[in-house]
Every structure is written in C-alpha cells, then in structure tokens.
Amino acid sequence: MxxxxxxxxxxxxxxxxxxxxxxxxxxxxxxxxxxxxxxxxxxxxxxxxxxxxxxxxxxxxxxxxxxxxxxxxxxxxxxxxxxxxxxxxxxxxxxxxxxxxxxxxxxxxxxxxxxxxxxxxxxxxxxxxxxxxxxxxxxxxxxxxxxxxxxxxxxxxxxxxxxxxxxxxxxxxxxxxxxxxxxxxxxxxxxxxxxxxxxxxxxxxxxxKEDASRGVSFAQLGQIRHYIDAHALDPHLSPARIAAAFGISLRKLTYLFSSDGGVATYLQKRRLTLARAALRDPGQVRKSIAEIGLEHGFVYAHNFTRAFQRLHGLTPREMRALAQSNWTTGTHESQSWFDRAALWGK
Missing domain, CATH: 2.60.120.280 (Regulatory protein AraC)
Structure with missing residues (x-):
C-alpha cells in the first residue's frame, strides 16, 4: 500500500x-x-x-x-x-x-x-x-x-x-x-x-448571569481578565498597574471585579491555580513547597498553605503527594481524560 x-x-x-x-x-x-x-x-x-x-x-x-x-x-x-x-x-x-x-x-x-x-x-x-x-x-x-x-x-x-x-x-x-x-x-x-x-x-x-445585570462592561472585563492571566506570575503586577494598563481608575477596576471579591482576590486565585499545576509537574519536583509558593506570589509558606487549601481543598503538600503517587504507579495523569475515553470501546 x-x-x-x-x-x-x-x-x-x-x-x-x-x-x-x-x-x-x-x-x-x-x-x-x-x-x-x-x-x-x-x-x-x-x-x-x-x-x-x-x-x-x-x-x-x-x-x-x-x-x-x-x-x-x-x-x-x-x-x-x-x-x-x-x-x-x-x-x-x-x-x-x-x-x-x-x-x-x-x-x-x-x-x-x-x-x-x-x-x-x-x-x-x-x-x-x-x-x-x-x-x-x-x-x-x-x-x-x-x-x-x-x-x-x-x-x-x-x-x-x-x-x-x-x-x-x-x-x-x-x-x-x-x-x-x-x-x-x-x-x-x-x-x-x-x-x-x-x-x-x-x-x-x-x-x-443573574448577578451581572448592573451594566458592567463585559468586553472590557474579559480583556482585563486575559491580561491578568497572561501576567499572573509577574511579581510587580498590582491593581494599580492593571488599572494603568487599561487607562481606568482603581475605583472602576474594583467595581468590575466586585463579583470576584476584588481584583486582588482574582489575581490570587489565578496564581493558586498555576501553583497547583506546578505541584503536579514532575519537572518541578526538586522545588520545595516554599519555592513554589514564592514563585506564585507568597512570601510566607504558611500563607501559601492556608490560601491553597482554602481554594483547592488540599494542602500543597497533600497535592504533591497525590501527584507523586501517580508518578510512582506510572499513572502520572497517564493520559488526558480524552485519551482515556478513546479506550472504553476497545
């Protein structure tokens, strides 16, 4: 053939x-x-x-x-x-x-x-x-x-x-x-x-959404979210810098992110989500929990642990232990869920 x-x-x-x-x-x-x-x-x-x-x-x-x-x-x-x-x-x-x-x-x-x-x-x-x-x-x-x-x-x-x-x-x-x-x-x-x-x-x-009927500029909010996501690990990123990047006041920025608990809360959540990925990454296994916390905006390890557990339900140490267990058994997120689904009919 x-x-x-x-x-x-x-x-x-x-x-x-x-x-x-x-x-x-x-x-x-x-x-x-x-x-x-x-x-x-x-x-x-x-x-x-x-x-x-x-x-x-x-x-x-x-x-x-x-x-x-x-x-x-x-x-x-x-x-x-x-x-x-x-x-x-x-x-x-x-x-x-x-x-x-x-x-x-x-x-x-x-x-x-x-x-x-x-x-x-x-x-x-x-x-x-x-x-x-x-x-x-x-x-x-x-x-x-x-x-x-x-x-x-x-x-x-x-x-x-x-x-x-x-x-x-x-x-x-x-x-x-x-x-x-x-x-x-x-x-x-x-x-x-x-x-x-x-x-x-x-x-x-x-x-x-029911809680978004206040005339918020959704297009602008989306642009700001994407900007934060792209620069989340920049240690100098701050509400003031974000507001300046979009030519708006801090007051308006606060208003736009009121449903998120504030722009600082949104930024912290993005950093904690990235930290979870880092803890699951075998390529970063040599980094300590404190190092990963610092890279994701937490100067003090105990603050990192507390915030991480509040968002993800597990401590950073527990998250890493689960990931390491998967690596040991050869199931390191062995496949994406989509790859796994492809096997069901076989």
Whole structure:
C-alpha cells in the first residue's frame, strides 16, 4: 500500500469513537463499564443498581468529544480530592433531552429541565443528581474554550434556560452535529470543532448571569481578565498597574471585579491555580513547597498553605503527594481524560 492509499484510508476513518449498549451485557459488566467511563470523572451513586443500564455513543470532533447518553437515576459528584488526583481540566457542555438535573452541593439551588444548558468545570468540585435521563454532552478542553470566555472560572454548575435565544441556537447546533456526525469522517468532523467552541463561548458570554445585570462592561472585563492571566506570575503586577494598563481608575477596576471579591482576590486565585499545576509537574519536583509558593506570589509558606487549601481543598503538600503517587504507579495523569475515553470501546 503506497502513502497515498494510506492517507486516503486515514481520512476516511469515521468520527464515531465508540458505542455501547449495556443491555447486551451482564449487570456486573455494565456496572464495570460505568465505573470505567462516568466513574473516571465522578463518584457515582446509582439509585437502583440492580436496574442499571446505559446506552452510550461518543464521537470525536478534533479535540472535542460529543456523547449521547441514556441511563438511570443517579448522583454524580466530583470532589476537590478527585480534582487534585486526576488533574483533568475540561468543560462539559450538556443538554438534557429527557429527565431532570439538580445541583447537590448545598451552596445554591439550580435545576435543569429538557432543553436547558448545564455547564460543568472539571477543574472545580461539583455535584448533581439526575432522574432517569437522556442527554447530549460536549467535552471541551479548557485551552480551547477558556481564552474565549469573559469569566472562565465562573461557569461551573451554571444553568442557562432553554428559552434564551442563544441557548436555543447552541442546542440546535449540537443536535445537528449529533445527526450529521455518523455521516462524517474524522477530517470533516474536526473542521467543525472551532466553530462549535466559538458558538459555545458566544452563548456563555452572551447570556447574562443573574448577578451581572448592573451594566458592567463585559468586553472590557474579559480583556482585563486575559491580561491578568497572561501576567499572573509577574511579581510587580498590582491593581494599580492593571488599572494603568487599561487607562481606568482603581475605583472602576474594583467595581468590575466586585463579583470576584476584588481584583486582588482574582489575581490570587489565578496564581493558586498555576501553583497547583506546578505541584503536579514532575519537572518541578526538586522545588520545595516554599519555592513554589514564592514563585506564585507568597512570601510566607504558611500563607501559601492556608490560601491553597482554602481554594483547592488540599494542602500543597497533600497535592504533591497525590501527584507523586501517580508518578510512582506510572499513572502520572497517564493520559488526558480524552485519551482515556478513546479506550472504553476497545
């Protein structure tokens, strides 16, 4: 077979990654599959395990996955501990086709009915409960979506109602993708990834949050967030410098970041998120906890430990120990969650 023939066959690989109907399996194997798939992200509590089944079909669109899932009532929770252990970092953009979802973290009420849009952030703890359901979920790596969002860290467990025009536009797009993908090959499907991510970002940015109806300049806020993200490790970065860079007063800067607890709080959170990545990085294993804290804006190690634990639920030492355990067992974030998902149907 010559290279031309090999290239033609490669282009014609289907976009379908895998499909499973556990009603063709024993109950034991069906539950094992669910632990391999949903259980790789969540702690799962199935209401009636003896009645469990799922129909699962997943397509790949470049770096995105689109999954259709039907299953029984259950609770799924993702703890800070699990976030620290696996390090998975993506968004789940989900539409329920049947059944209902409700938030279960005790912080605030949120429910979703068919047609509503639910966002989950794998880098943040979250918990929810679903009735018997069918849903469509897009799994989107953070590096693709976060740079396009005005508030990338404020999307977790957000529910956008079905009658919002932008939500309807995105829902129709996802539904059309689902119908078209069986007819497309990998190359064709990959070409749809970027427009899909851009439409997700437009929807999340375009539908106002309840607490953001004060006439805030969202475009300017997004620009400032991206500036802070790009310069977060600069030790000289300060609210005054940020305000000067955008030609606004400190008072206006404070107002723009009031929902974040202030610009200094937002900056600290970004630094702590980067610190978590550093603690999980085997290339930085020779650095002490105090050195990493200093590099991320904390002069005193005890202040670093306290702030880190408050945000991530684990101390820096515990986070590093979990990462080192993974390195020792050869599972150093062995694969991205997307690579792992590719193995389920094999």
């Amino acid at each position: 010559d290279k031309t023939e090999e290239g033609r066959i490669k282009r014609e690989q289907p976009a379908l990654l895998f499909e499973t109907d556990t009603r063709k399996m024993s109950l034991k194997r069906a539950l094992e599959f669910w632990q391999e798939s949903a259980g790789s992200l969540y702690d799962v509590n199935i209401s009636q395990p003896e009645a469990f089944y799922t129909t699962h079909r997943t397509f790949r669109l470049g770096e995105l996955l689109l999954t259709y899932c039907v299953s029984v009532a259950q609770k799924l929770s993702r703890s800070n501990y699990r976030v620290g252990v696996d390090g998975y970092d993506h968004f789940e953009v989900q539409f329920f086709l049947a059944g209902h979802w409700s938030r279960q973290d005790g912080r605030q009420e949120a429910q979703a009915a068919p047609g509503d849009l639910i966002i989950h952030d794998a880098a943040q703890a979250h918990a929810g409960s679903a009735s018997d359901f069918a849903n469509l979920t897009l799994f989107v790596p953070r590096p693709l979506l976060a740079p396009l969002l005005i508030s990338p860290d404020e999307q977790n467990m957000r529910v956008l109602v079905a009658d919002e025009p932008m939500v309807g536009l995105l829902r129709n797009h996802v539904d059309n993708l689902w119908r078209a993908l069986p007819l497309l090959d990998e190359r064709q499907a990959a070409a749809l990834a970027l427009p899909t991510v851009e439409l997700i970002a437009a929807t999340l940015n375009g539908v106002k």
